Amino acid sequence: MAAMRIQERNLLISFGDITTSYVKHSLQGHSQADLLARPQLVPLSAKNIIILNQTHSIDGYSVARQIDAQLRPYTKNGDYIITDQPDIALAVETADCAPVIFASKRTLAVVHAGWRGARNGIITCVLGNFITYGDNIQDIDVFIGPTARSCCYRVQQDFINQFPDGNYFIKRGNDFYFDLVTFIIQELIKAGIARHRINDKYATCTICSEQYCSYRRQRSLNLRTMTVAVLLAA
Numbered sequence: 459m460a461a462m463r464i465q466e467r468n469l470l471i472s473f474g475d476i477t478t479s480y481v482k483h484s485l486q487g488h489s490q491a492d493l494l495a496r497p498q499l500v501p502l503s504a505k506n507i508i509i510l511n512q513t514h515s516i517d518g519y520s521v522a523r524q525i526d527a528q529l530r531p532y533t534k535n536g537d538y539i540i541t542d543q544p545d546i547a548l549a550v551e552t553a554d555c556a557p558v559i560f561a562s563k564r565t566l567a568v569v570h571a572g573w574r575g576a577r578n579g580i581i582t583c584v585l586g587n588f589i590t591y592g593d594n595i596q597d598i599d600v601f602i603g604p605t606a607r608s609c610c611y612r613v614q615q616d617f618i619n620q621f622p623d624g625n626y627f628i629k630r631g632n633d634f635y636f637d638l639v640t641f642i643i644q645e646l647i648k649a650g651i652a653r654h655r656i657n658d659k660y661a662t663c664t665i666c667s668e669q670y671c672s673y674r675r676q677r678s679l680n681l682r683t684m685t686v687a688v689l690l691a692a
């Protein structure tokens with residue numbers, strides 16, 4: 459089965475799945491040209507590809523016009539990448555955390571949003587960057603990819619205590635389950651994004667859908683899937 463692909467205006471997104479997965483950090487040392495020559499891994503064409511060393515932080519990396527074409531995967535830390543340059547593939551690796559893509563007509567960001575980054579405000583940080591780039595919040599579309607959801611994402615009371623009140627925890631029996639997508643949507647709406655600009659139809663649960671990598675379901679395999687997005691040149 460091919461990776462899920464979205465093309466809208468000048469934006470191309472490919473959400474990876476189990477068929478395009480790889481062992482965590484196995485892309486270490488590869489050149490950008492190597493990775494871009496593997497359509498199974500990166501099913502879109504671009505001149506460069508940026509993959510960060512993700513640390514569940516709220517820090518990111520801004521890709522300027524003069525990109526270092528020699529920059530190899532994992533040599534910069536951060537959990538989001540933003541650019542206004544076309545033909546640069548921005549990648550995010552996940553296995554239960556949410557890949558989230560933000561795009562105006564001229565600016566693109568990909569975000570690694572796990573519970574920690576989302577709770578610590580990575581959504582607000584990314585939107586702040588869009589404003590720095592000269593974008594208006596109301597012109598941004600958001601796409602949320604496959605991630606752990608409330609059908610499966612069981613959490614303990616000490617986890618719940620780290621969040622403000624909200625309707626993103628679901629109780630079944632004596633157990634509580636977290637819905638990361640609902641939490642992210644609420645953060646986006648609080649920040650001024652209209653609900654109709656938020657596309658969550660690709661946000662299938664990674665834990666119960668075997669089509670995806672899941673840290674919780676397959677911990678020992680240590681697999682990751684890559685989501686990539688690119689702004690196409692006009």
Ligand SMILES: [Zn+2]
Nearest residue numbers: 609610663666
């Ligand atoms: Zn599930």
